Amino acid sequence: MQLGQQIVLEITDLNHAGEGVGRFSGLVVFVPFALPGERVRARVTEIKKNYARARPEKILSPSPDRVLPPCPSFGSCGGCQLLHLDYEHQLRFKNEVVENALSRLGKLKEIEVKPIWGMENPWHYRNKVRLHVAWEGRKPILGLYAPSSHVIGHRVDQNACHLLDEQLNALARALARLMRKHAEAFVGLTAVSLRLAAGTGETMVVLEGDGNHVEWKQFIKELTAATSVSTVVKVRARRKEEVLYGKGYITALLDGLSFRFSALSFYQVNYVQTSKLYSKVLEYASLSGREQVVDAYCGVGTIALFLARKAARVVGIEISPEAVALASVNAAQNGLNHVSFIKGAAEEVLPELLEREGAFDLVVLDPPRQGVKWAALESLAKARIPRVIYVSCNPATLARDLSFLSAQGYRVEEVQPVDMFPHTFHIECVAYLCR
Numbered sequence: 259m260q261l262g263q264q265i266v267l268e269i270t271d272l273n274h275a276g277e278g279v280g281r282f283s284g285l286v287v288f289v290p291f292a293l294p295g296e297r298v299r300a301r302v303t304e305i306k307k308n309y310a311r312a313r314p315e316k317i318l319s320p321s322p323d324r325v326l327p328p329c330p331s332f333g334s335c336g337g338c339q340l341l342h343l344d345y346e347h348q349l350r351f352k353n354e355v356v357e358n359a360l361s362r363l364g365k366l367k368e369i370e371v372k373p374i375w376g377m378e379n380p381w382h383y384r385n386k387v388r389l390h391v392a393w394e395g396r397k398p399i400l401g402l403y404a405p406s407s408h409v410i411g412h413r414v415d416q417n418a419c420h421l422l423d424e425q426l427n428a429l430a431r432a433l434a435r436l437m438r439k440h441a442e443a444f445v446g447l448t449a450v451s452l453r454l455a456a457g458t459g460e461t462m463v464v465l466e467g468d469g470n471h472v473e474w475k476q477f478i479k480e481l482t483a484a485t486s487v488s489t490v491v492k493v494r495a496r497r498k499e500e501v502l503y504g505k506g507y508i509t510a511l512l513d514g515l516s517f518r519f520s521a522l523s524f525y526q527v528n529y530v531q532t533s534k535l536y537s538k539v540l541e542y543a544s545l546s547g548r549e550q551v552v553d554a555y556c557g558v559g560t561i562a563l564f565l566a567r568k569a570a571r572v573v574g575i576e577i578s579p580e581a582v583a584l585a586s587v588n589a590a591q592n593g594l595n596h597v598s599f600i601k602g603a604a605e606e607v608l609p610e611l612l613e614r615e616g617a618f619d620l621v622v623l624d625p626p627r628q629g630v631k632w633a634a635l636e637s638l639a640k641a642r643i644p645r646v647i648y649v650s651c652n653p654a655t656l657a658r659d660l661s662f663l664s665a666q667g668y669r670v671e672e673v674q675p676v677d678m679f680p681h682t683f684h685i686e687c688v689a690y691l692c693r
């Protein structure tokens with residue numbers, strides 16, 4: 259096989275990233291946007307020792323599960339990987355990814371993986387987007403990068419995104435128009451994020467990088483006159499927030515609670531599915547009102563406050579100082595005064611907390627994609643925490659960590675996948691473990 263060679267192959271499977279898997283001359287070949295059962299003609303783009311990658315040029319015999327992607331940017335935009343696969347089959351694929359991760363990576367057999375909870379309407383669900391700034395001559399353009407590249411593959415002024423909330427699509431278009439008008443202001447800006455708070459409809463524009471502040475003033479004046487944007491914040495190298503307009507945060511409403519979040523604090527991207535995810539956490543928690551609970555990786559305190567409505571005491575742990583400050587405000591605003599928050603890394607704070615006051619009934623973990631550090635996992639068994647709920651956005655690290663906890667004496671009772679990210683390969687899960 260050679261780079262640039264044209265090959266014809268049968269696709270037999272999908273890998274965890276949603277790419278078609280076939281074989282050519284004995285080598286595994288990944289073909290993005292190809293489906294199992296398809297025969298494709300593709301051009302080799304990468305050759306490694308154990309696998310190759312090829313770009314599809316023609317689908318010679320399409321799968322019956324293939325659908326026409328509604329977005330003209332599909333394939334040239336890195337946002338979606340599964341828009342060509344019928345939604346029912348996307349859900350089936352995701353269940354299989356979770357089952358395979360648990361059995362192959364985690365060596366965990368006989369775990370009950372429930373059928374994934376899909377969306378009734380899997381479109382326009384995203385309340386956040388990070389757009390990149392690129393240049394077309396002296397004019398800035400705004401869009402999403404092509405897969406594995408730093409080239410814009412989807413321009414927001416040309417097409418609306420089918421995953422993004424329509425309010426944010428409209429804001430992105432208005433922004434792109436004004437950016438071209440105030441091109442000077444955008445020299446030095448690398449990205450612009452847009453966020454929307456459900457329930458209140460408040461929106462935030464986050465400018466990343468540096469630029470001409472005098473020009474920004476005029477740009478922001480025109481932006482806020484032309485749109486209903488609530489706040490504009492600047493962050494430099496994604497570290498410190500500087501409020502340029504409005505309050506610097508927006509407030510979302512979810513199932514009777516309100517949550518403030520800011521430019522640098524995490525907030526789940528899909529409101530409909532977040533409500534289902536948190537209801538599952540609450541169901542697994544099955545609180546009576548007497549329990550003491552830890553919510554590790556608590557963000558702005560969302561799960562902590564959901565649980566606090568039914569628990570005696572909740573302690574949240576979070577590394578981001580912005581998020582911890584907002585979590586405390588959120589607790590106070592929701593009248594939940596038996597919740598406290600500790601700023602720090604879970605792998606340091608959790609072992610200390612459990613050693614100091616071991617009497618917690620339940621620990622919730624909701625780490626980023628890298629999963630939980632072993633020091634934190636070990637401390638659960640050491641403190642004999644009876645029940646653990648693990649929320650994960652990465653089946654591979656979930657499998658690794660559940661395997662570790664199994665070896666430490668925990669039994670994985672059930673795993674519920676939730677489709678937080680339709681049309682992409684990303685999968686959210688919530689797992690329930692008992693000692």
Ligand SMILES: C[S@@+](CC[C@H](N)C(=O)[O-])C[C@H]1O[C@@H](n2cnc3c(N)ncnc32)[C@H](O)[C@@H]1O
Nearest residue numbers: 524555556557560576577578603604624625626
């Ligand atoms: C997936 S988010 C979950 C947030 C929250 N549970 C929610 O549902 O909105 C993970 C959070 O963990 C925080 N984080 C990342 N590394 C951490 C660490 N080592 N210790 C504590 N928190 C961490 C991030 O800042 C982020 O807020």
